[in-house]
Amino acid sequence: MQTLEPIVAELPLFKGLKPEHITLISGCASNARYDAGTFVGREGHPAEKFWVLREGRMALQIHAPGRGPITILTLGENDAVGWSWLVPPYRLRFDIHVVQTTRALVFDGKCLRGKFANDHELGYEMMVRFSSILMRRLDAMSLQLLDLYGDHHADHE
Amino acid sequence: MPITNDLPRTSDDGAGAARAPAAGGRVAAADPMRPAPYRVLGNKAQTHDSFTLTLEPLDPTGTLTFAPGQFNMLYVPGAGEAAVSMSGCAGTVRQVEHTVRAVGRVSRLLQRCRRGDVVGLRGPFGTPWPVPLAEGHDVVLVAGGIGLAPLRPALCHMLQHRRRFGRVALLFGARSPGDILFAREIESWRGRFDVEVEVIVDRGDQDWYGLVGVVTNLVPRVQFDPAHTVAFICGPEVMMHFSVRELERRGVPLARCWVSMERNMKCGVGFCGHCQFGPTFVCRDGPVFRYDRVAAWLALREA
Amino acid sequence: MQETATQKARPAAIERDQLDRLFELLRERGYTVVGPVARDGAIAWDEISGAGDLPAGWTDEQEAGRYALRRTDAPALFDWTVGAGSAKALLHPPQVTLWRARRNGQGLEIVDGDPPPGRTLALFGLRACDLAAIAVQDRVLLGGTVTDPVYRARREGALLIAVQCGRAGRTCFCASMGTGPAAGGGHDLALTEVVDGGRHVFVAEAGGERGAGLLAALGARAATAAEAKAAQAAVARAAAGMGRKLDTEGLPALLAKSQDHARWDEVAARCFACGNCTSVCPTCFCVTVEDPTDLTTGFTRRARRWDSCFSIDFSYIHGGPVRTSIRARYRQWLTHKLGAWHDQFGTSGCVGCGRCITWCPAGIDITEEAAALRERKRKKEASRANA
Numbered sequence: 001m002q003t004l005e006p007i008v009a010e011l012p013l014f015k016g017l018k019p020e021h022i023t024l025i026s027g028c029a030s031n032a033r034y035d036a037g038t039f040v041g042r043e044g045h046p047a048e049k050f051w052v053l054r055e056g057r058m059a060l061q062i063h064a065p066g067r068g069p070i071t072i073l074t075l076g077e078n079d080a081v082g083w084s085w086l087v088p089p090y091r092l093r094f095d096i097h098v099v100q101t102t103r104a105l106v107f108d109g110k111c112l113r114g115k116f117a118n119d120h121e122l123g124y125e126m127m128v129r130f131s132s133i134l135m136r137r138l139d140a141m142s143l144q145l146l147d148l149y150g151d152h153h154a155d156h157e
Numbered sequence: 158m159p160i161t162n163d164l165p166r167t168s169d170d171g172a173g174a175a176r177a178p179a180a181g182g183r184v185a186a187a188d189p190m191r192p193a194p195y196r197v198l199g200n201k202a203q204t205h206d207s208f209t210l211t212l213e214p215l216d217p218t219g220t221l222t223f224a225p226g227q228f229n230m231l232y233v234p235g236a237g238e239a240a241v242s243m244s245g246c247a248g249t250v251r252q253v254e255h256t257v258r259a260v261g262r263v264s265r266l267l268q269r270c271r272r273g274d275v276v277g278l279r280g281p282f283g284t285p286w287p288v289p290l291a292e293g294h295d296v297v298l299v300a301g302g303i304g305l306a307p308l309r310p311a312l313c314h315m316l317q318h319r320r321r322f323g324r325v326a327l328l329f330g331a332r333s334p335g336d337i338l339f340a341r342e343i344e345s346w347r348g349r350f351d352v353e354v355e356v357i358v359d360r361g362d363q364d365w366y367g368l369v370g371v372v373t374n375l376v377p378r379v380q381f382d383p384a385h386t387v388a389f390i391c392g393p394e395v396m397m398h399f400s401v402r403e404l405e406r407r408g409v410p411l412a413r414c415w416v417s418m419e420r421n422m423k424c425g426v427g428f429c430g431h432c433q434f435g436p437t438f439v440c441r442d443g444p445v446f447r448y449d450r451v452a453a454w455l456a457l458r459e460a
Numbered sequence: 461m462q463e464t465a466t467q468k469a470r471p472a473a474i475e476r477d478q479l480d481r482l483f484e485l486l487r488e489r490g491y492t493v494v495g496p497v498a499r500d501g502a503i504a505w506d507e508i509s510g511a512g513d514l515p516a517g518w519t520d521e522q523e524a525g526r527y528a529l530r531r532t533d534a535p536a537l538f539d540w541t542v543g544a545g546s547a548k549a550l551l552h553p554p555q556v557t558l559w560r561a562r563r564n565g566q567g568l569e570i571v572d573g574d575p576p577p578g579r580t581l582a583l584f585g586l587r588a589c590d591l592a593a594i595a596v597q598d599r600v601l602l603g604g605t606v607t608d609p610v611y612r613a614r615r616e617g618a619l620l621i622a623v624q625c626g627r628a629g630r631t632c633f634c635a636s637m638g639t640g641p642a643a644g645g646g647h648d649l650a651l652t653e654v655v656d657g658g659r660h661v662f663v664a665e666a667g668g669e670r671g672a673g674l675l676a677a678l679g680a681r682a683a684t685a686a687e688a689k690a691a692q693a694a695v696a697r698a699a700a701g702m703g704r705k706l707d708t709e710g711l712p713a714l715l716a717k718s719q720d721h722a723r724w725d726e727v728a729a730r731c732f733a734c735g736n737c738t739s740v741c742p743t744c745f746c747v748t749v750e751d752p753t754d755l756t757t758g759f760t761r762r763a764r765r766w767d768s769c770f771s772i773d774f775s776y777i778h779g780g781p782v783r784t785s786i787r788a789r790y791r792q793w794l795t796h797k798l799g800a801w802h803d804q805f806g807t808s809g810c811v812g813c814g815r816c817i818t819w820c821p822a823g824i825d826i827t828e829e830a831a832a833l834r835e836r837k838r839k840k841e842a843s844r845a846n847a
Contacts, residue, residue: 074367143371143373148396149359188609191559234561420775424747428745429747430745430769431774433769457719
């Protein structure tokens with residue numbers, strides 16, 4: 001576990017945290033590798049994992065009846081995946097499909113929640129960082145929703 | 158002070174059939190409002206609503222000289238005109254490619270044109286992408302939807318003179334996999350070792366294993382040196398605005414970001430008044446603008 | 461030689477009953493003479509055959525949203541200020557066919573539209589503001605690398621005879637704009653009407669050789685010192701009697717910074733976006749094109765006609781108009797006229813003729829709007845200073 005500390009410390013998400021906080025977080029981390037075509041999570045299933053991708057690609061998908069799986073967002077190197085572990089009921093909202101073979105740091109959600117509960121300074125700092133990512137994610141998805149390239153008017157010229 | 162780009166504009170030869178520019182000066186169009194007849198050589202569907210129209214002047218000696226980012230006013234007899242970007246490699250050409258999105262009456266009629274049909278053409282108009290300013294720099298092209306059409310000539314030029322530029326990257330956002338323009342060409346660009354091409358779609362489908370998300374997501378990923386980068390951005394205004402914000406986050410100065418604006422045009426030469434955007438005429442001072450010079454107007458609602 | 465020097469030193473005088481001879485001379489030189497006539501309750505431009513066509517014994521009363529022509533019994537021909545029309549309709553026609561097109565076997569046949577005017581105009585009775593407006597439109601339509609052949613065909617060779625105002629109207633503010641009431645240039649002749657007891661003359665100054673030649677051909681005598689003085693006094697009276705004024709100091713910069721001013725909402729509540737202002741404004745130049753087809757000949761014509769930035773379609777791009785609200789459209793018109801015009805053409809777009817004030821059905825006053833935008837800025841600065 002200790003060998004992961006330098007890696008964790010370099011990730012943009014954790015960069016600048018106090019060394020003792022890095023140690024705490026690394027205690028919840030392990031390396032993982034996922035094969036293309038697999039799913040690391042399904043909608044509705046318990047969400048206890050949080051990934052930071054190192055290489056590869058995952059896709060958030062919704063399965064709409066009659067339309068099959070629709071990818072709403074792909075995530076790659078340095079992206080954080082999985083937020084449902086942060087708040088009850090700790091269940092995934094989307095399918096998480098491994099599109100390309102992916103290496104990632106995987107964090108145990110329950111472990112992280114425990115660390116944050118015990119060390120509020122760490123907890124607050126991470127909430128600020130998570131909020132920033134989620135906000136940018138929300139902005140980006142809002143732009144997707146706008147359907148900017150779509151046809152918005154039956155019109156005349 | 159009038160807002161201008163740093164480059165002198167190319168001659169706007171209103172009749173379409175070119176003459177060699179007079180020594181030391183521009184050719185004043187005989188009548189900038191009169192189109193020249195052009196024959197349709199081909200109409201290739203790109204997506205369900207976009208197509209590439211290749212035109213050639215009826216005048217057997219006619220040619221057109223244009224720079225990347227310029228546009229023509231294409232006339233469908235009896236129907237009217239539409240401002241359409243030239244999407245082929247720039248220079249002096251006989252065959253002129255235009256890539257059009259069929260969203261209005263005239264563009265839908267252009268979509269129905271077949272080989273042999275004759276349309277009218279006035280142009281070229283507009284201030285082009287400042288490609289020479291990008292020499293010696295890394296270049297990032299950010300295209301949204303049909304915005305790839307006026308950027309393609311810029312990319313073509315850079316690939317033809319590859320040595321003059323640093324890293325070259327094309328970031329292209331489309332609505333869905335079926336809306337990817339120039340799909341085959343994108344594949345061949347991706348096959349090169351000297352240009353980075355990323356394509357992302359707003360919504361994927363079952364057969365899409367590529368990136369899904371908004372085109373701004375690509376900006377943090379692409380390799381370039383922000384201090385020495387020039388960016389050309391083209392697409393819906395909202396997309397251009399957010400793309401520039403992302404480039405700014407990466408450290409690209411706003412004065413090296415160039416956008417291409419769109420406004421209602423009835424003449425293309427700064428007379429009808431319709432295309433005014435702040436103190437500029439988009440047909441003449443634009444459509445390409447340096448971002449910092451128009452940022453205030455872009456931020457203004459209903460400007 | 462000496463004669464010219466005398467004419468330069470002292471103006472000439474054209475007797476009232478010499479006007480017919482002046483018009484005759486103009487026609488002999490190939491001009492079609494157009495001038496003001498009283499018609500349908502207003503002063504309008506029309507071809508005139510003689511001085512008898514001119515509006516003798518008429519005066520006008522103008523206020524925001526009001527225009528009235530009133531009979532006097534005075535012999536004066538120019539006791540009114542401006543009509544609804546300016547020289548704009550003559551030089552930048554409201555409608556013109558640019559070309560015609562027809563599909564034929566080979567492809568597309570494109571032929572001429574309306575023929576060139578076939579006449580050269582002599583405009584008699586331009587006000588200083590009208591002259592200034594012509595200069596503004598010259599810059600717009602002839603001053604760039606691309607020029608408008610329709611305007612050029614009508615403007616080139618046109619002879620301009622100004623008649624300076626001896627009285628200002630309630631909506632006039634040419635003095636503020638630096639465009640009048642004295643003719644500011646570009647004229648062939650500048651006249652000032654002097655009616656005094658039994659005397660009725662036009663004190664005349666040539667603006668160039670063509671005008672001087674006309675005066676010589678007319679045999680116009682030198683004006684007396686009294687006549688010259690009376691003419692100067694008339695113009696001074698007009699200058700002192702302006703009904704409105706517009707403070708142009710720093711205006712373009714102020715407008716650029718006032719895009720979100722609350723005043724736009726206030727004026728938008730009153731404006732109908734009817735476009736009257738753009739129609740009567742002598743410098744507004746916007747046009748649109750249409751392509752109607754003649755079913756009998758099969759030719760489609762490219763028809764150009766005046767357009768207004770107040771029209772909802774004006775800024776239409778796919779997805780909708782850029783300027784949907786009246787607020788945005790009024791703002792566009794005013795900030796263009798008084799602000800952006802400077803960036804585009806190096807002058808103001810406004811010549812202070814007051815027509816937009818007179819002919820606005822809501823009585824919106826451009827001078828009042830400009831002042832309101834400035835006024836709050838002063839209040840804001842004052843409150844900041846006190847804070």
